[in-house]
Amino acid sequence: MVAFVHTGRHRVAVLVRHGVLPMELGIVHQLFKHAESADGEPLYEVVSCALVPGEVRTDADFTLNAAHGPDVLGEADTVIVPASHEEDGSGSDGRLPAPTADAFARIRPGTRIASICTGAFVLAAAGLLDGRRATTHWKSAEHLRRLHPAVDVDPDVLYTDDGDVLTSAGEAAGIDLCLHMIRSDHGAAIANAVARRTVVPPHRDGGQAQFIPRPVPEPRISSTGAARAWALLHLDRPLTLRELAGQESMSIRTFSRRFREEVGLTPVQWLTQQRIERARQLLEETDLPVDRVAADAGFGTAASLRQHLQSALGVSPSAYRSTFRGPTDATGPRSRPSGRDVRRTPGSG
Structure with a gap:
């Protein structure tokens, strides 16, 4: 396992599991990587980690090599869980697999935790969404509601923000969620600059409807x-x-x-x-x-x-x-309103 040496900036850890969607992993790295202060200093450091360091299967015809293990989660300020087509935490009993539960136990209290697409099943299985409003891909919303009745599932929004727990709908909504977090941390000007650099819309409100057929x-x-x-x-x-x-x-x-x-x-x-x-x-x-x-x-x-x-x-x-x-301290985000x-x-x- 490669040692994780952080720089003092806001640390974003992305938990990748077998069957991860490469686009969702790339979204996080690209958007947070391009967030810079007025003097050009990076505002975040982003690192990917797996339940076990090493090769991770994707849902495409290639694999990824995750150099870091779950210890990274305990050093993160924000943890993001993308979707996985193999390990979505949505088994028949709605419980987290033991390795995932052990990984989540490393996360410090107060850490911001977010999901993209069906990554919401992991947050729900961990009990983080009980009594909260959450979303996921519209195709999976009813399954999430049945499996976790304590979650207030809203299939008609792009993302939800409950302060320290956030969820988003399908892959493109992950872009909206990441920009929303950057905007919440550092303001609209920096988020808009990231959007311009990556050539995506600077803002789609979380309440906008998902594009259901x-x-x-x-x-x-x-x-x-x-x-x-x-x-x-x-x-x-x-x-x-x-x-x-x-x-x-x-x-x-x-x-x-x-x-x-x-x-x-x-x-x-x-x-x-x-x-x-x-x-x-x-x-x-x-x-x-x-x-x-x-x-x-x-x-x-x-x-x-x-x-x-x-x-x-x-x-x-x-x-x-x-x-x-x-x-503001250029090495970290402002306090959220x-x-x-x-x-x-x-x-x-």
Whole structure:
């Protein structure tokens, strides 16, 4: 076993098991590796470990060599469990295999633990999801619910955040979850820089619907993309459904239906989400007073901004700005404003 010499940065340990999905392992390494401070210093170190060091089968036609064993889990600040097509912790009794249970026993209290896709079965089998809201790939959601009835399984979201325990849906949702953790640790500017570097969308809210198969749409159906682009240029002013639908030359009813089909949210929910992101950016990157931030983001008043930010993130605008613009140790993440569940927007399904 190769010794793990950490650098003092936030340590992310990825537990790989036989049958691991290579994409999910790569997601974690690529995204956290590219998170850098303003002076270019890496903010995380990422290391993969296995239950037994050595060769690990993947679900593809190649194997991986894991140099580290489960001791790494005891030295991690964040532990991430990707899916495995061989060892998903979802046996008929819903219990963890003994080697996995022994590995989890090494994790220190207070360590942030996250799963990607069916890695949620491991967290559930370890008892970490009891009484919590969690998600997994929509194909496996019902199985997770039957096997672990104490878990509040929500198959309609991309990821959930309960503070120190997080879960995500299928592979691509793992990207959203990792960016969400980076954003929670270091703010939207750094998370957006990581997204740009890896050429992925900078933010998809955890409450956005999973892309569950639906009937094939009519050919040559119009998109609502132009209306969304137009709205982003006019977030600072009141926007009506009639104006948005007019950008696509659609009736309000048709526009609302197609918008929901494409985005997974209603137009109003999506607008609120975009305004919150705009407010977060302004709070992080400018010294504008809160009432000006509220106006530029389209909330109108500081009180409205306060209400929406509190509902979405659990913090006030001043607390958010203090967290992400205040002094920080470049070798580790800022304290998170609060442990919170990334909820589905009310009325989104």
